[in-house]
Amino acid sequence: MTSSLEHLLPGTQRALLHRIATAQSEGRTPSLVAAVQRRGRTVWNGSRSCVDSHAPDADTQFRVGSITKTFTAVLVLRLRDEGLLDLDDPLEKYLPGTGVGTVTIHQLLGHSAGLGAESPAPWWERTPGTLRPELADVLGERTELHPPGHRYHYSNPGYTLLGSLVEQMRGASWEEVLRREILEPLGMHRTSAHPRAPHAGGWAVHPWADVMLPEPAEDLGLMAPAGQLWSTTEDLLRFTAFLAEGDDRVLCAASVEQMREPSAPSQPGDWDGVYGLGLQIERRNGRTLFGHTGSLPGFLAALWFSVDDDVAAVVLTNVTTGPVVGGIAADLVEIVAEAEPRIPEPWRPLPEADPELLALTGPWYWGVRAHILRLEPDGGLDLRPLRGAGRGARFTALPDGTWIGRDSYYAGEILRVVRNGDGSVNHLDLGSFVFTREPYDPGAAVPGGVDESGWRGLDA
Structure with a gap:
């Protein structure tokens, strides 16, 4: 039996409307528009404005x-997936002469290249990009503030370099490559480098009086890959659905999953938020959110999505400083996820099961710590402590009969099934850790051996 999940309950819709109405009023923003997506479909739209009927x-x-x-x-990862570059390659290999060519593409994507946060004065967000015609004008003289790879330090010039890398590798402008490789395949026809009607105008609101000042909308030139785009809630939800599941026309599911993995060490005070590859990652009220926030003079924007809840939200406003849109978008996700929890798919048995894999499932012991090995629906293995927190991971089969960790503590580690001469299983070897069928099984190759007198009581 199935039911329609295309519409939210009236109470949920009212809670969403109340949240954005409060944000527009208390944040003193001329207008605010928001939308929520679930299961890849838009299930709610809402907006507020200081002008009636507009x-x-x-x-x-x-x-x-x-x-x-x-x-x-995404454009850079497409180059990687096509075999045109490696993320660990230095920038200099493809874009020589920048003066920061030893930093890697991976470090630039994750903001761990040690570059400055902004370009030299004047403030690039409020001045024409023609003032910075060359990469040297974007980077300035003090290019590296921190040793590359040592810490997360957000860098707008870093993404300017990545945009120039895309242009160099594709032989076309960043804007043209973006349109051809992302916007057109995903049907994002209302996303563009320059505004197209209908569009909002950007405003600054006086901090101590309810009056406004129009903000200029500059063409950012070389800095465009860091912040140029205009878009709509409808288009951004299409993009969010792609970031959650992948689309082989743009980027496969494995690559967008890599974007959602932390890429750089966080700093004290920032342990609830890290950065992946072009995506922010935030831990909020026990929920992991992926997405990005954005701001330019006159505008604030945010998109967040929860893969586990299959809910996404976008919030857009036309004010320089006002509501905390990242928090609003996160609240919209939470409202839906809490009020209308995701209904799980029906359980279904596997179409078939390898008897040898099935024989491996069940309890295993690392020393005396009990673990459970399960066969996953996708054919992988999952090894977790039986009780409480601890080291565990999912594993994917390799052609040589071993398994590689996909996540958590054992990511990248190799799991081997070690057999006796007669083919029976002796133990599991996971990165040198020995897992046995019984605690300190005397018949298994336990490092250090097992005392021959076996288990005993206090008076033995």
């Missing part, structure tokens, strides 16, 4: 600022 809708463009970086990251 509220924006899902087709109204706003500037999205640094959400642009996620698009640029």
